[in-house]
Amino acid sequence: MADLHFLANPARFRRFSQRVLPSLAFATVLMLAVGLYMALIQSPPDYQQGDTVRIMFVHVPSAWLAMAGYALLAGLGASLLIWRHPLAALMARASAPVGAGFCAVCLLTGALWGRPMWGAYWVWDARLTSMLLLFFLYLGHIALSRAYDEPERGDRAAAILALVGVINLPIIKFSVDWWNTLHQPASVARLGGPSIHPSILIPLLWMAATLFLLFVLLVLLRTDTEIDRRRLENAELQA
Amino acid sequence: MASFPLEVADLACRRGGRKVFERLSFTLGSGELLALVGRNGSGKTTLLRALALLVRPEAGSIHWQGKDVRAEPEAWRGRLAWLGHLEGLKGDLTVAENLLAAERLRGAPPAENRLDSALVAFDLPPLAARPVRTLSAGQRRRTALARVVLTQAPLWLLDEPLNALDAPAQSAFRTALKKHLAAGGLAIAATHADLGVPGRTLELA
Amino acid sequence: MASFPLEVADLACRRGGRKVFERLSFTLGSGELLALVGRNGSGKTTLLRALALLVRPEAGSIHWQGKDVRAEPEAWRGRLAWLGHLEGLKGDLTVAENLLAAERLRGAPPAENRLDSALVAFDLPPLAARPVRTLSAGQRRRTALARVVLTQAPLWLLDEPLNALDAPAQSAFRTALKKHLAAGGLAIAATHADLGVPGRTLELA
C-alpha cells in the first residue's frame, strides 16, 4: 500500500508504468518460454494421470492468482473509499476482469481435467464450488462497476461490494466445505497435497511466478488504458 | 466572530466531470432570502444539493455559525428544510399521513396542531385525507410546501418552489416565506419567476 | 358544416369518483390558441388527457373536422403532439436519440434536417449528444418541447409548457408556438403563467 500511496497520482503512475512495462513484458515472455519448456517437455508424465497432469501447471497458479486478485480488489476498494485515491478506482476497474479471467482459466482447465480424471466435467466438490462462487463475486463486481452512467458511481459501488465480498469469502469457503463434507461426495481422485515430487513442484512454482508476472503486466497495461479513457472522456466533457 | 449564520466560501462543484461552478462565495444573515437565478443548467439545483451535503463539493467550505457543517452532518441536516424538483411524497399515503411521516422521519414528535396550521396555510384541509396519488400537480406541490413549513427548520432550501402553483397558492407561499424570514429564518430558493418577496439575488452563470 | 376543426361539446369527467368538470363546450379554429387556466385541481390536466383519449370522459363528444374522434382513435392520435407533466424521455438515450425514437414511435420516417431545426429552436445542439439523465430540469423540458415541435401535428396539447424554463427558453417556446399557429396549427395549453402569445382563455372552476 505504501507504494500505492506514492503512485496514487495517475500522472506519476503513468510515468512509472511507462518505465517498467517494457522490461516487465520481456521478463514475462522469457519466463513463459522457459516455463512452458519445463512444464510441457521436461517434467515427467504422472504415473497415474499421464500427460493430463500438465494441465496442473496452469490450473493451480490460476487458482492462486484468482484468489489473490479478489484480495487486491478489496484493498483497492478500501483505498478508494477511505483515502479517495483516484488511481485505486482505475486500477480496480482494470484488475477485476484480469482476476475473473484467471478464475475462468482455473475453472476451465479444471473442467477439462475433470473429464478424463473423474469422468465428468463438473462435480459438486467443495473446492470447485467455492471457486465458482468466487467467479460470481467477480462477475458481480464487473457488472456493478459498469452499471452506471457516471463511472465514479460504479467505482464506489463496486468498492463497497469488494469489501463486503472479502469479509464474506472465508464464510462462503467455510460453509461450502462444510456442505460438501456433510453429504459424502462421490469420492474424488486427487494428488496428495504436499507430497508432490520436486520434478513437478519446481515447474509448478516457476509457472506460478510467471503467471504472477503476467497478472501484474495485464493489470498495469489495463490501468494505463483506463487512465487514457478517463482522460479522453473528461476532455470530451469539457469541450 | 462570524456575524452571519451561513457562510459559503469558494465552493466548486462538478457534475459528470464537468465543472458547474467554482469560487462561489456568499453569506446569509438571519431573516434573509437568497434567490438563485440563472439559465437552465447553470447549477442552481447543484448548489442547493451541495449545501445539503447531498452532492460532495470539489472544493470550498460551508460554515454555520462559524462551524464547518461537515464536522457534524447530522446536526446540520436537522437545520434544513428541503424542497426538491421531486416532491418526495408517497402516492399511497394521504396528504396528512405524508406530512406526519416526514416529521416523524426527522425524529420530531408529531404535533397535531402544527400539522393543522401547515395544512391551512396551503389550503389543504379538504385534501388531507386524499391519497397523494390522486392529487393534481399543484396540489402535490402544495403538500410538499406544507412539509417545509412543518419542519420548523432555520434554513429552507427550495428548488423552484412556485412550479405548478396557481395564484392563490403562490401568495400562500409568499406569506409562509415572509413569516419564516420574519421569525429570523433563512431561505435559499432557485427560481425562474419572481419570488415576490424582497431578498438578495445570486446569479449563476 | 363544421367551420371549426375542433369542437368539444358537453364534456364531463370524473376522477376517483369526484366530478371534475361537466358541460364543458368549446370550439377551436385553425391558428387558434386556447389557454386553460384555473386553480390547482380544477381539471386542466384532466381535460387535456380527455382530449387525448387517455382518460375516458363520462359524457360529451369531441369532433375533429366534423367527425367524432373516438370513431378513429388512431388517426386522431396521429394529429396530436403531447407534452405532459412528465417529459417522457429516456435517461439512457441522448437528446437526439430521444427525439428520433419518439418520431419513429409515431411511425414517421426520421428526418435529420427537421431534427436539427427543432434542436436549434431550443438551443439544444450543444446538449444533443448528452444522455438525458445528466440534464437539468429546464434542459429536459426543452428537449420535450423540441419533441413537440418535431411532431408536426396540427394540434398541440401542452401541460404547463413554461415549467422550469429560463427566460430565453420561454421566448424560444413563444416563437415556436407562434410559428405553429401561423401555419394554421391549433394549441391547447394548461398554464398558471402568462403564455405571452395572443389567444383565447378557458377558465376551469
Add this chain to the structure above:
Amino acid sequence: MSGFAALVARDLRLVWRRPGDVAVVLAFFVVATTLFPLGIGPEANVLARIAAGVLWCAALFAALLSLDRLFAADFEDGTLDLLLLAPWPLELAALAKCCAHWIVTGLPLALLAPFLGVAFGLEPGVLLALAATLLVGTPALSLIGGLAAALTLGARKSGALLALLALPLCVPTLIFGSGAVEALATGGDFGAHLAVLAALALVALATTPWAIAAALRQAGE
C-alpha cells in the same frame, strides 16, 4: 409496422447502451441454477433427476426478474403516454415490448442452458432437448410475464390481484417444458410434450397482447 420495428429497435438500443444488462440476466441464471445443488446437496443422481425442473425454474425467475421494469420504466417517465398516443394499435406496441424482451433474455437463456445442464450431468441428447424446449417456451414466459408487468402498473388493488392470477399462468409452460425434457430422459413422448408447449406459446401470443394493451390503457387513465 414501422412503429413496431421502431419500438423493438428502441428497446434493443436501450439494452445495447448497457450491454451488461443482458450479461447480468444470464449471470443470474447461472447463479440461480448453482444455488439448487447448494441447497439440495451434491449427489449426482438426485441432481440429474431434478435438472430439467431446476433449469426451467431458474429460467422463469430470470424472466420475471428482468420483466418487472418492462413497462414500469415507461410508466414512470411518461413514455407510456407517448406509446398510448402513437397512431398505431397499442396491441402491436405490447407485442413489440415483449418481443424485445425475449430477444435479450429468452433467446440467450435457451442457448446458455445446455452448458449448465452439463454441471448436472445431463446427456448430450437431453441437453439439446432442453435448449429446444426453452426456445419454444420462453416466448410464452415473456408474454405472460409482460401481462403481469402491465397489470401491476395500474396502481389499483385489482391490478395487484390480477397479477396474482397471472403468476399461475406460467405453470403450464413450466410443467410441459420440464416435462418434455424428462420425457426424453425417461423414454416418454418428447414430441407430444413439445407440441403442447408450442401450442401454449401460440395461445399466449394470440391472447396476451390484447390483455396487455387493455392493462396499459387503464394504467394510463
Add this chain to the structure above:
Amino acid sequence: MSGFAALVARDLRLVWRRPGDVAVVLAFFVVATTLFPLGIGPEANVLARIAAGVLWCAALFAALLSLDRLFAADFEDGTLDLLLLAPWPLELAALAKCCAHWIVTGLPLALLAPFLGVAFGLEPGVLLALAATLLVGTPALSLIGGLAAALTLGARKSGALLALLALPLCVPTLIFGSGAVEALATGGDFGAHLAVLAALALVALATTPWAIAAALRQAGE
C-alpha cells in the same frame, strides 16, 4: 430511535395500502415450490429428500424478487433525499428499511413454509424445524438483499443485477438453513446448525447497515 420506528411504521403502512404486493410474493413462493412436485413426479422419497433445499431456494428468490424496489421507490420519488437529510444516522434508516421488509416477507414466508412442506411429505417435527430455520435465516437475506438493492440504485435492470450481487453472499445462509433441516431429518445436529445460522444473521446485522448507508449516500449524489 423514534425516527427508526417511524420509518418502519411508514413502510408497513405503505405495504398495508397494497396488500396485493405481499400476496404476489407469497404466491410466487407457493408457485415456485409446487412446481417441483409437479415437474419431478410423485416419488415420495425424492421429494422429501429435496424439500428443504427447494423451499429454502424458493424463499431466497421470493425475498430477492420483492427487494429490488426496497430503495428504488424512495429514490425515484425523492423520499431518499429526505432520508439522507434526516438528522439521525443513515445506518439506522437502512436497518429500519430491511426490518420492515423482513416483517412483510421473511416472516410470512417462514409461517407459510411448513404448509408447503406437507406437500413434500415432511414429518411434523421437520416442518417445525423448517419454520425455525427460516425465521432465523431470513433476516440475513433481507439485510444482504438490502445491500444489493442499495448498491444497484440508479442502475438499470437493477432486478437481475441485484440478484447477481446478493446470491453468492446468501450462499452460507442457504447452506446452513437447508442443512439444518436435513440434519434433523437424517439425525444430525440440528441445534449446532441453527446456531451457525443465527451467527450468520448476526454478522449480517453487524456489517450490512454500514455498507447500505455508504451505498445510499453515493446514490444520492
